[in-house]
Amino acid sequence: MGERLIMFSGTECVHCKEMDPLVEQLEKETGLKVExxxxxxxxxNTAFLESIDKNPDGSVFCGxxxxxxxxxxxxxxxxxxxxEKLKAWALGELK
Structure with a gap:
């Protein structure tokens, strides 16, 4: 695995669009890039998401x-x- 910060999203996804300004703010404040x-x-990409979207027991994490x-x-x-939670996630400070 690499060290990317990834946002899985959909072109028409309303919730994703709502997060875009916060992701942009995060990138500006931290210098990090979210792919x-x-x-x-x-x-x-869907198959990649499905491979990531798992709990340790194999159940779906997010869906x-x-x-x-x-x-x-x-x-x-x-x-x-x-x-603040998004920033903690990006900086590796999320517990």
Whole structure:
């Protein structure tokens, strides 16, 4: 695995669009880059999402988007988040 910060999203996803300004703020404040991966119109990306969207026991973690994934820490966030939690996730400070 790499060290990417990933936001799985969909082109028409309203909840994803609501998170875009917070992701932009995060990138400006921290200098980090969040890679957007579109899953509604790309089967390969959907398969990647499904491989990530799992709990340790193999059950589904989120089952929807946006799903945020920190490759370095393995931490995931499901759905819309408050800015401080998103920032903690990106900085590897999420407990």
């Amino acid at each position: 957007h991966i579109e899953v509604w119109h790309n089967a390969e 929807g988007i946006p799903l945020f994934y920190n490759e370095k820490t393995g931490k995931k966030l499901c759905g819309n988040q408050k800015y």
